[in-house]
Amino acid sequence: MLKSALPVFAFVLAAALPALAGEMTVKTGQMEDLKAVFATVESVDEVLARARITGTVSGLLVDEGAQVEAGARIATIGDPKLALATAGIDARLKGAEAERDLAEIEFRRSGDLLAKGAATQARVDNARTRLDVAARTIAALRAEKQVSAERSGEGAVLAPASGRVLKVHVTQGSVVMAGETIATIAAENYILRMALPERHARFIKVGDKVQVGPRSLAASTTPARLGSVRQVYPRIEDGRVMADVAVEGLGDFFVGERVPVHVSTGSRPALVVPRAAISRRFGLDFVTVKDVGAVVVQLGHAEDDSVEVLSGLRDGDVVTW
Structure with a gap:
């Protein structure tokens, strides 16, 4: 009776134990050393809408934050002297036409x-x-007269590019001179501009991947996005090197808004294990080592499905999970 019960007991005990999903041998590898910095949302190009004639602003059609299309009228500048000059030219033209008629009559008579x-x-x-x-x-x-009419038409201030109006420099009724800035427009292409310490300048290059965190107004659970370095400026100012990061989805950001980013500043040796191999009990992190058992570990940087182990493991350990 007892002998027949032993196989059943062993089967139930084996079913109650968790099955091992896999194992791996821990090897020291190279991990990118990421530095957390803040980048600022900037426009690739900022264009200025300028006045072409001297006069008074008689119509202001945009305000800060407005979206404009290239060639759209954003303001009108009026100059009463242009209308008077055109009237004077008309009067001189009529006198010249009368003289021509008289000269034509005289020529036929002669x-x-x-x-x-x-x-x-x-x-x-x-x-x-x-x-x-x-x-x-x-x-x-x-x-x-045609030149005078063209000058009157130049009173229309047109947007030189499509984008968002960052600042309007005049108000209704302001007197402006030819060439004076009416509005500053940010072109629709936005990038992240970051400043890295001088010691990291030799590590960053065009094409490097950058992890872009959520904006300050977004939920902390928003997943990070990937961007790439599109330009590294060849000049160091105040001990910092400037770089631009291209990332999608910046159209609704405020120009000047700060966004956290993580950029690679070199690599270092590290032990990495799968995230599934980590178990947490009593506020501590454990890893199961073959022929040893559960070992307390200290975790470091996590990336995708892998986690860096700072202490508790050594090169050659076989981890099971």
Whole structure:
């Protein structure tokens, strides 16, 4: 009776024990040493919308934070003197046209008199010259009128690029000079600009991967995103090297907003085990070592499905889980 019960007891005991999912031999490898810094959301290009004529701001159509398209009107500048100049040109043009009509009549009359022998060739030549001068004067005045009309059209301040208005430098009714800045526009391409200490300048290069953390207003559980270094500036200022990081999804960020990032500043030797091999009991982290049992370990940096072990294991240990 007792002998027949032993196999059943052994089977139940084996079923109650947790099954081993796997094992690995711990080897010392190289792990990237990540440095946590803050990067600032910046625009790749900041363009200035400037006034092309001198005058008074009579229409301001945008405010800070507005989205504008390239070529859209953002302000209107009026100059009353342009309307007066155009009116003056119109009056001179009408006088020149009257002189041309008179010169044309004189030229025809001189030709008729020359045919009858009552006028000289010199009179005909003089009348032809007056007609040519009048025609050229009219052409010059028409060109001058067109220039005046174009200058009046330059009162429209247009957005030089699509993007977000960062700052409006004038108010309604302000007097501005030609070339004065009306608004600053951030182009739609945004990047993260970070400043690293000088000692890390030799480690960072274009194409390096960067872990971008959640923005300060987002939940802490938001997963990190990957970005890449798109440019490293070849100048060190105040003991820091500047670098730009390209990452998607920055369109709704504020320009100047600070975002945490982790960037590689070299590599170091480390022991790494799978995250599944770690168990936590009584506030301590344990790893099961083959032929030894549970060992208390101190964990370091975690990355994806692996965790760095700072102490408790040594090279060559076989970890099971």
